[in-house]
Amino acid sequence: MRPKLSSQYVFVTAKQGLLRDRIAAVSNRTGTVTNGDKLEVLERGRRFIKVKTEKGEIGWIDEKSVATQETFDAFDKLAKDHAEDPAVASGVVRDEVYMHLKPGRETERFYRLAEGDKLKLIARATLPKALPPGVLATRSATPSTAAGVAASGAKSGKAASAVVPPPVLLPLMEDWWLVRDAQNRTGWVYSRMMDVDAPDSLTRYAEGQRFVGAYVLTTVNDPEAPQDDKNIPVFLTVLSPYKAGLAYDFDQVRLFTWNVKKHRYETGFREKNVEGYLPVVIGKMKDPNGKAVVAQEELPSFTYKVLAADSPVPTPDPVTGIVSPGKVITKTYRLEGNTVHRILAPGETAPDEAHPEPPPEKDKKGKKKKR
Numbered sequence: 001m002r003p004k005l006s007s008q009y010v011f012v013t014a015k016q017g018l019l020r021d022r023i024a025a026v027s028n029r030t031g032t033v034t035n036g037d038k039l040e041v042l043e044r045g046r047r048f049i050k051v052k053t054e055k056g057e058i059g060w061i062d063e064k065s066v067a068t069q070e071t072f073d074a075f076d077k078l079a080k081d082h083a084e085d086p087a088v089a090s091g092v093v094r095d096e097v098y099m100h101l102k103p104g105r106e107t108e109r110f111y112r113l114a115e116g117d118k119l120k121l122i123a124r125a126t127l128p129k130a131l132p133p134g135v136l137a138t139r140s141a142t143p144s145t146a147a148g149v150a151a152s153g154a155k156s157g158k159a160a161s162a163v164v165p166p167p168v169l170l171p172l173m174e175d176w177w178l179v180r181d182a183q184n185r186t187g188w189v190y191s192r193m194m195d196v197d198a199p200d201s202l203t204r205y206a207e208g209q210r211f212v213g214a215y216v217l218t219t220v221n222d223p224e225a226p227q228d229d230k231n232i233p234v235f236l237t238v239l240s241p242y243k244a245g246l247a248y249d250f251d252q253v254r255l256f257t258w259n260v261k262k263h264r265y266e267t268g269f270r271e272k273n274v275e276g277y278l279p280v281v282i283g284k285m286k287d288p289n290g291k292a293v294v295a296q297e298e299l300p301s302f303t304y305k306v307l308a309a310d311s312p313v314p315t316p317d318p319v320t321g322i323v324s325p326g327k328v329i330t331k332t333y334r335l336e337g338n339t340v341h342r343i344l345a346p347g348e349t350a351p352d353e354a355h356p357e358p359p360p361e362k363d364k365k366g367k368k369k370k371r
Helices: 069-081 143-155
Strands: 009-012 016-020 029-034 038-044 048-052 058-062 066-068 089-093 097-100 109-113 118-128 138-140 169-171 173-181 186-190 194-196 210-221 231-240 250-259 264-286 298-307 328-336 339-342
Touching (some): 009 069, 029 058, 066 069, 069 109, 069 186, 089 210, 097 173, 118 186, 194 210, 210 250, 210 264, 264 328, 264 339
Antiparallel strands (some): 009 038, 009 066, 016 058, 048 058, 097 109, 118 173, 138 169, 173 186, 210 231, 231 250, 250 264, 264 298, 298 328
16 A cells, blocks of 8 residues: 655635646646635646645645745744844735745746735845846936046046046846735735825825835824824834935934914924934933933933944845945934934034935034135
């Protein structure tokens, strides 16, 4: 008597699939399967697999519509490896999209997310955009890069007219996010297929940038507010240009406070032209001067990191695509009423920071020079 072979399983990757009673142009439907369903393999053909569902339905399915046990196990391991990783932002799926095992369009994919699904963003990776063979994918260097090339020529003593560097072409890049959904399924999602979950009341203030993160710092009670909920959230947001492959996560920080007299959001704090990195930490800290309504009351605070001026520009890891900055500066602020104060240790001076674009020159009085 032959020993019974162990069962083999495959998992549905298609949004929805049909089981057929035979491999032929004309066949009968024997069952319906959906993304993630576990199917027992009964027989293998050239391009089709005969399977049995957990409901007992039996039929043939195209092997392109299923993933192997190895792929399922790899996604399971990915979820376990990052189960304790904190989320750096919240997102929402813009359109139906697959989770991938690794960043990249040609990598293994499995779970299919529906439009509107909520996500927790864990980490960003950036890698060269995959294009058909023979197509050159390049982009021009940023103004700051071109300015740096020109500056190096000027230092060498060459005439300005002679210092005309050739166009600096860089590979086209695309961003991917490692995400976790409401079912704790984990995978990589193409960044253009989702948005950061920012409220509509803030998106009008984006000014051509995209929100990278939106965090509730505190709430303000406004009995005359037009909203149903009179406890209005005060939002801290971080934004970046609509570009992939950036060496930083965001270049602008903006705090939206609520004006209880005019019943609208206003900018309570803004910092531009920074090379900032997630995560942003929201917390509370005591007022050391006791100026709060209640002495030693804990006040809202936030902390983020920016690249130091003497640190080299970080580049993506060639294998994972993740950008890890070198030397960073931790910046902490406290919200006192509608006023934001940076927290520095006694005698501490703010260290120099890196900037995506050269900051404007200032005169002896500290005013910006006119160009």
